[in-house]
Amino acid sequence: MILLDGKALAATIHKELKVSVQQLHERGIEPHIALLLVGDNPASLSYVRSKSRACEQVGIRSTVLQVSADTSREDVLDIVRQWNDDPAVHGILVQLPLPPHIAAEEIIEAIDPRKDVDGFHPVNVGRLVLGLPTLVPCTPAGIVELLRRYDLSVHGKHVVVVGRSTIVGKPVANLLIQKARWADAVVTICHSAADDLFRYTRSADVLIVAVGRAEMITGEHVREGVIVIDVGINRIDDPSTPKGYRIVGDVEFASVAPKASAITPVPGGVGPMTIAMLLHNTITAAEGTAWQKPLFP
Numbered sequence: 001m002i003l004l005d006g007k008a009l010a011a012t013i014h015k016e017l018k019v020s021v022q023q024l025h026e027r028g029i030e031p032h033i034a035l036l037l038v039g040d041n042p043a044s045l046s047y048v049r050s051k052s053r054a055c056e057q058v059g060i061r062s063t064v065l066q067v068s069a070d071t072s073r074e075d076v077l078d079i080v081r082q083w084n085d086d087p088a089v090h091g092i093l094v095q096l097p098l099p100p101h102i103a104a105e106e107i108i109e110a111i112d113p114r115k116d117v118d119g120f121h122p123v124n125v126g127r128l129v130l131g132l133p134t135l136v137p138c139t140p141a142g143i144v145e146l147l148r149r150y151d152l153s154v155h156g157k158h159v160v161v162v163g164r165s166t167i168v169g170k171p172v173a174n175l176l177i178q179k180a181r182w183a184d185a186v187v188t189i190c191h192s193a194a195d196d197l198f199r200y201t202r203s204a205d206v207l208i209v210a211v212g213r214a215e216m217i218t219g220e221h222v223r224e225g226v227i228v229i230d231v232g233i234n235r236i237d238d239p240s241t242p243k244g245y246r247i248v249g250d251v252e253f254a255s256v257a258p259k260a261s262a263i264t265p266v267p268g269g270v271g272p273m274t275i276a277m278l279l280h281n282t283i284t285a286a287e288g289t290a291w292q293k294p295l296f297p
């Protein structure tokens with residue numbers, strides 16, 4: 001069984017990205033991402049901090065703006081528009097979720113699509129579906145990169161994706177059905193209305209799980225030799241740990257790993273790859289090649 005070590009792989013990618021940043025510096029460009037956090041949700045704050053820290057580590061400048069949860073929709077739109085108009089800002093990321101009075105769709109649509117380093121703007125989503133060069137959402141891009149770098153081909157394989165969110169499930173499915181060397185999979189997407197999840201998961205050569213339910217997928221759900229990508233990040237109480245909780249995935253590692261030919265750990269699997277792809281997207285935006293580079297060379 002291969003443990004798909006996203007943490008180690010992300011560290012390798014960070015080294016490669018440092019070289020790209022250096023090349024940009026030599027051209028007089030300082031790659032710069034602006035991150036907006038509305039409110040003080042602790043999980044969001046921690047995500048924003050780790051994204052910002054990772055940027056700084058590879059030489060990308062990061063500006064974090066935190067505003068209060070009662071900031072108006074208009075004020076949030078103004079911040080985004082200012083960053084759109086600022087040539088020194090190459091990437092814009094608005095941390096989700098937003099407070100209930102602000103519609104995420106409207107804010108995302110206001111971001112200049114060429115600065116949309118999360119890849120959530122409808123124009124970038126459309127380009128992805130069409131197979132055109134674009135800024136690919138970071139988690140799906142991280143999954144593809146992980147599979148590619150471990151030389152795990154999905155060509156002609158049955159990939160089952162559990163979860164149809166717009167940030168993970170749908171875009172990863174859209175990537176893997178591309179007619180391309182690194183894709184060409186046959187993809188099934190499952191969601192909460194699936195009447196018999198086992199029927200689908202047991203037929204998977206590659207199982208990608210992005211549900212947000214701790215250890216929902218067990219050994220019973222999978223067949224021998226499956227490749228498992230666990231996207232979930234769930235906090236469960238554990239009084240035996242110093243923090244009183246631990247992080248687990250959507251997959252029950254103990255029962256699934258013995259049957260799998262390869263599996264991502266949580267933490268240390270998809271999470272670090274997601275951040276690596278955010279850095280990649282920011283550099284691509286700073287290079288001005290977001291709509292020129294092929295999806296994956």
Ligand code: NDP
Binds near residue numbers: 232
């Ligand atoms: P969402 O809540 O947006 O989507 C969850 C999906 O799971 C929905 O499509 C839902 O179906 C489906 N689902 C829920 N219950 C079932 C079920 N019993 N059977 C089948 N499908 C089900 O989640 P996200 O995609 O945003 O995130 C999923 C997980 O991944 C979370 O734990 C999140 O924290 C983590 N995550 C990790 C990232 C990383 O970098 N590692 C990045 C992003 C997310 P329906 O549409 O019908 O409601």
